[in-house]
Every structure is written in structure tokens, then in C-alpha cells.
Amino acid sequence: MRATLFLLSLTLATPALLGTAAAQSQASAQALFDQGKWQEAATAAAALNTSAGYALAAESVTAGASLSPDNQKKALFQRAQAYAKQAIAADKNNADAYFELARAEGRLAQYVGVFQSLPLAKDMKVNLDKAIAVNPKLAGAYVALGLWNVNLDSGGLKGAIAASQTGAKKANAVPNFEKAISLEPGVAVHRIEYANALLMLGNKAGAAEQLRKAVTLPAETFWEKRDMEGAKAKLATLQ
Incomplete structure (x- = not known):
């Protein structure tokens, strides 16, 4: 009887234990990624x-x-x-x-x-x-949409063909970046990508402004630090 109860308790505990293990494993994989060990x-x-x-x-x-x-x-x-x-x-x-x-x-x-x-x-x-x-509220998706619009509607014959076939419009870029930043104002990469898009749109002053804001934000992971180094280097060329 005691053995039966012991086995039953293990069976009942298994889903919770598996869920915890899965969460820990996901966190471990995330930690590796954050360290740059992709x-x-x-x-x-x-x-x-x-x-x-x-x-x-x-x-x-x-x-x-x-x-x-x-x-x-x-x-x-x-x-x-x-x-x-x-x-x-x-x-x-x-x-x-x-x-x-x-x-x-x-x-x-x-x-x-x-x-x-x-x-x-x-x-x-x-x-x-x-x-x-x-x-x-997935801010990164709005950043990607902003880049999608500005990259495809990039001017010239090639850009005109791409824009006509995809529906991309440069005018849609800024609203998407502004949406992303409103959702996650403390994420530097959103502003860095916004600056890249603004440079493509010919707005050097606006790009510099976004980079100045970006370099004041925290950078903790390997990737964030790498983005920050790039942002500082680019900002230096725009000063």
C-alpha cells in the first residue's frame, strides 16, 4: 500500500517537475545565448x-x-x-x-x-x-516592419519594382519604429535600427538623435554590448 501511494505521488508530481525542468532548460539556453555562445x-x-x-x-x-x-x-x-x-x-x-x-x-x-x-x-x-x-505588443515586430518598408521602398528602379510587388512604403517606416519605442523605450536596439532607417531616408539629424538616446541605455548581454559599440562608432561619424 505504501509503495502504491509512493508511486502515485511520483506520478502526480511528474508534470510539475517536468515543467520546472523545461523552464530551467529554456533559461539555461537563454543564458548561453546572452553570453554570445550562440x-x-x-x-x-x-x-x-x-x-x-x-x-x-x-x-x-x-x-x-x-x-x-x-x-x-x-x-x-x-x-x-x-x-x-x-x-x-x-x-x-x-x-x-x-x-x-x-x-x-x-x-x-x-x-x-x-x-x-x-x-x-x-x-x-x-x-x-x-x-x-x-x-x-511585440515591439521587435514593429522594428522589423519599419526596416521592411524602408529597405524595399529604397528608391531607384529596383526599389520601385520591389515596392510595387510587395506594397512596401517608406512612409510606413517611421510610425512602426515609433510604435516599437513606445512599447519598449528602454531597449537600445530599437533606436539603433531606427537610426539606420532614418539614414536610409536621408534624415542624418534624426538618426544622430536616436543614437544619442540609444547610447545612454543599458547594455547587459553580449549582443547588446556589441550593438552599443556599433552605435557609438556610428554616432561619432555623425557628430
Whole structure:
């Protein structure tokens, strides 16, 4: 009888214990990513076989591609794309999964031919819209939309073709960045990306203003510190 009760207590405790273990594992993978150990983070996160884990794996690989040689970037973005699709398959209500898929697609579009890049750009917009539909407060998605609009409607014949086929409009860039900053005013990368967009729009003064605000904000992770170094260097050229 006592043995039966003992086994029953273990059975009842298992879901809670598994949930705690999964949360700890996700946190451990996140810690690796925050330290800049993106390969280890991606492996640990994907091994969780959860939507959140696959989304973090996608984020890790996309970020890691920025540190990798150019001849490796395309394959890494494709890997991130695959992880994000696994995240969506595991949970269709995971806004981060749609965002990571969009981000991987946006990066991948820079390393494929024009006939592949436009479909990727269109799909990126679809996934950003899905991310926002699931979580209207996902600030990063608005940043990505701002960049999407300004990059595709970039002027010249190529920009005109891209804008006509995707619906991108430079005029939509600033409102998206302002929305992101209103949601997360203390996140430096939003202002850094805003500055990059403003430079593309020819607004040097506005870009410098955003960078001056960005460099006053905290930078704790490897990636935040790296972004901050870049922001300070760019600001110095605009002074």
C-alpha cells in the first residue's frame, strides 16, 4: 500500500517537475545565448523540442550568422528558418516563432537571387503581421516592419519594382519604429535600427538623435554590448 501511494505521488508530481525542468532548460539556453555562445544556445534550445526552444534556436542562429563568414551566412539563415518553422508547427500561437521566421527570411533574402528574394520579402510581411496579430505588443515586430518598408521602398528602379510587388512604403517606416519605442523605450536596439532607417531616408539629424538616446541605455548581454559599440562608432561619424 505504501509503495502504491509512493508511486502515485511520483506520478502526480511528474508534470510539475517536468515543467520546472523545461523552464530551467529554456533559461539555461537563454543564458548561453546572452553570453554570445550562440552555437551552444541553439543546440540546447532545439533539444528541448518545444516551440519556445525552437524559436530561441532560430534567434541564436540568426544572430550567430552576423559573426560568421559570408560564405556561411546563407546556410545559417536557412537553418534559422527551419527552426522557426518547427516552432510554429509546435505552437501556432507563438508570436516569437513568426517573428523569428520573418527575421530569418529577411536576412536570407540578402543572400539569394532577386527571383527568390521577393517571395521571401512577401512572406516576411505575412509572418510579421501574424506575429503582431498574436501579440500586438511585440515591439521587435514593429522594428522589423519599419526596416521592411524602408529597405524595399529604397528608391531607384529596383526599389520601385520591389515596392510595387510587395506594397512596401517608406512612409510606413517611421510610425512602426515609433510604435516599437513606445512599447519598449528602454531597449537600445530599437533606436539603433531606427537610426539606420532614418539614414536610409536621408534624415542624418534624426538618426544622430536616436543614437544619442540609444547610447545612454543599458547594455547587459553580449549582443547588446556589441550593438552599443556599433552605435557609438556610428554616432561619432555623425557628430
